Amino acid sequence: MNSAGSGMSAPANRTERAEFLPLAINPALVERILIGFIQDEVRKVGFQRVVIGLSGGVDSSLAATLAARALGPANVKGLLMPYRLSDPRSQRDAEAVVRQLGIDHEVVDISPQIDAYFARYPDAEPARRGNKMARERMTILYDQSWGWQALVLGTSNKTELLLGYGTIYGDMASAVNPIGDLYKTQVWQLADALGVPTAIVQKAPSADLWAGQTDEVELGFQYREVDRLLYYLIERRYSLAELEREGFARSFIDVVMGKVRDSQYKRRLPVIAKLSSRTIDRDFRYPRDWGH
Amino acid sequence: MSDDHRLRVTLAQMAPALGDRQRNLEAHRGWIGKAKATGAQLLVFPELSLTGYFLKDLVSEVAITRDGPEMQELASLSADLDLVVGAVLEEPDHRYFNASVYLSRGELRHIHRKVYLPTYGMFDEQRYLASGDRFRSFPTGYGRAGILICEDIWHLSTAYILSLQGVDLMICPSASPGRGISTDERLGTAESYALLCRTYAQFFTTFFLYCNRVGYEDGANFWGGSMIIGPNGDLIQQQEDADEALVSATLNLGDVRHERLSNPLLRDEKLELTVNELRRVWHERTREPY
Numbered sequence: 001m002n003s004a005g006s007g008m009s010a011p012a013n014r015t016e017r018a019e020f021l022p023l024a025i026n027p028a029l030v031e032r033i034l035i036g037f038i039q040d041e042v043r044k045v046g047f048q049r050v051v052i053g054l055s056g057g058v059d060s061s062l063a064a065t066l067a068a069r070a071l072g073p074a075n076v077k078g079l080l081m082p083y084r085l086s087d088p089r090s091q092r093d094a095e096a097v098v099r100q101l102g103i104d105h106e107v108v109d110i111s112p113q114i115d116a117y118f119a120r121y122p123d124a125e126p127a128r129r130g131n132k133m134a135r136e137r138m139t140i141l142y143d144q145s146w147g148w149q150a151l152v153l154g155t156s157n158k159t160e161l162l163l164g165y166g167t168i169y170g171d172m173a174s175a176v177n178p179i180g181d182l183y184k185t186q187v188w189q190l191a192d193a194l195g196v197p198t199a200i201v202q203k204a205p206s207a208d209l210w211a212g213q214t215d216e217v218e219l220g221f222q223y224r225e226v227d228r229l230l231y232y233l234i235e236r237r238y239s240l241a242e243l244e245r246e247g248f249a250r251s252f253i254d255v256v257m258g259k260v261r262d263s264q265y266k267r268r269l270p271v272i273a274k275l276s277s278r279t280i281d282r283d284f285r286y287p288r289d290w291g292h
Numbered sequence: 293m294s295d296d297h298r299l300r301v302t303l304a305q306m307a308p309a310l311g312d313r314q315r316n317l318e319a320h321r322g323w324i325g326k327a328k329a330t331g332a333q334l335l336v337f338p339e340l341s342l343t344g345y346f347l348k349d350l351v352s353e354v355a356i357t358r359d360g361p362e363m364q365e366l367a368s369l370s371a372d373l374d375l376v377v378g379a380v381l382e383e384p385d386h387r388y389f390n391a392s393v394y395l396s397r398g399e400l401r402h403i404h405r406k407v408y409l410p411t412y413g414m415f416d417e418q419r420y421l422a423s424g425d426r427f428r429s430f431p432t433g434y435g436r437a438g439i440l441i442c443e444d445i446w447h448l449s450t451a452y453i454l455s456l457q458g459v460d461l462m463i464c465p466s467a468s469p470g471r472g473i474s475t476d477e478r479l480g481t482a483e484s485y486a487l488l489c490r491t492y493a494q495f496f497t498t499f500f501l502y503c504n505r506v507g508y509e510d511g512a513n514f515w516g517g518s519m520i521i522g523p524n525g526d527l528i529q530q531q532e533d534a535d536e537a538l539v540s541a542t543l544n545l546g547d548v549r550h551e552r553l554s555n556p557l558l559r560d561e562k563l564e565l566t567v568n569e570l571r572r573v574w575h576e577r578t579r580e581p582y
Contacts, residue, residue: 026476288510
């Protein structure tokens with residue numbers, strides 16, 4: 001195992017990914033908190049198990065690794081849900097994680113239902129198809145969670161949650177998310193330290209909605225750059241002027257702030273028209289862990 | 293040194309269930325039984341140990357009253373050892389307080405109502421709770437004590453006020469959620485509390501008991517790290533991790549005197565000067581008409 005910031009002999013791009021010190025983490029501490037989180041939030045509501053969608057990417061691989069350590073491999077089930085245009089490497093990588101962790105898994109090809117649906121809408125653009133696929137996977141995970149008496153484990157990281165780079169009620173849906181407060185560059189550090197296969201940690205992140213797609217090309221910037229900006233913007237609440245003084249281009253700041261603002265709805269429950277004096281989530285406020 | 297100069301103190305670093313007072317009361321009985329078996333004379337529970345912390349609208353549902361049956365039941369548990377228990381206290385005028393009560397020999401001896409209610413970031417206490425209006429010390433069988441709840445100790449004046457009342461023992465029940473990850477082995481919150489508690493102990497030459505809870509509520513982790521610190525600032529005992537545990541030490545109460553003889557900070561403290569200067573500052577700050 002390699003701890004963040006100490007790996008002088010680690011491959012170049014790993015140290016490069018961890019070079020921004022304010023987002024460097026102590027992996028042992030974070031692992032301990034997240035394992036406790038999974039154990040506590042799953043078990044106290046009466047469950048022992050989780051199901052998780054495995055894409056072969058670093059986020060779901062890390063979440064599965066944490067879950068297997070927290071609950072035991074027998075209590076974690078990975079769902080591999082490829083579409084016929086998915087990169088075959090994604091499934092191979094996901095299977096490598098399954099083998100490494102010794103967890104149960106099932107492959108559910110979502111092509112038949114997706115193709116049957118889009119036969120009605122042959123002109124649907126890739127993003128629309130991608131959203132439908134994400135929601136198809138979500139319904140499968142929630143069905144599995146019923147069948148296996150398990151909770152759905154979330155795999156969205158903080159960077160994509162802030163940027164809205166996910167499908168609402170699709171991959172953003174879950175019961176319990178252990179990695180939603182870790183930026184992508186922190187996910188890399190923790191995954192590396194926990195022994196997620198190097199090939200998975202180092203490959204270009206992709207939603208795998210079409211061949212050759214990568215997050216960073218689609219977003220138009222690198223995770224390393226945007227995490228640095230998000231750190232100053234979100235964690236430190238720097239003003240626009242301060243961000244520019246920190247060396248960020250105004251155009252880059254505008255694009256990122258726009259994404260954060262415009263995706264706020266994805267991070268909230270649907271807006272409810274207020275009529276009574278105790279409206280859910282506005283003035284009817286109870287903790288989620290009510291009674292636990 | 294006679295036995296009455298020693299105090300076997302225990303901190304119950306436990307994880308209350310959120311909004312389930314009955315279950316927590318049972319848990320208290322369990323911890324009290326275990327602590328008694330190890331000879332504890334004073335057992336401290338964390339902030340809101342009877343209810344859990346992020347209560348929101350549950351505050352009114354889990355509250356107890358000063359004269360109610362729940363308080364009597366708690367008091368009855370203090371027949372053989374002194375207790376500090378955290379609860380939501382409803383006053384007759386229906387204000388709700390985040391309180392820690394000191395119980396001894398079957399009776400309620402002191403109530404501290406949390407004064408500094410954090411209402412920023414992840415905290416929302418002032419939305420649900422009324423704020424206490426005093427920092428009072430009180431006598432115990434083991435010297436003078438004072439209670440400060442969690443955020444109270446982030447305001448340095450609180451411990452100063454208790455110190456000038458001559459306390460031997462500061463007790464801080466806490467429900468501190470951990471946050472602030474870096475390359476350090478401990479959370480930023482844990483570092484801050486360690487700094488505060490040891491500073492108070494050493495520079496007010498008093499024993500300091502910090503009892504933090506553990507467990508998770510709505511994804512927030514409580515980091516534990518409960519500490520017993522001597523009047524010279526030395527860490528006598530600490531629970532390093534966030535597991536449920538009893539944290540115990542036998543204190544030599546004479547150490548307060550020893551420390552104040554070699555380090556007479558309290559003797560040299562200029563209360564009148566402080567009061568006068570604070571009054572002057574207050575006048576200057578309130579002098580302007582708008």
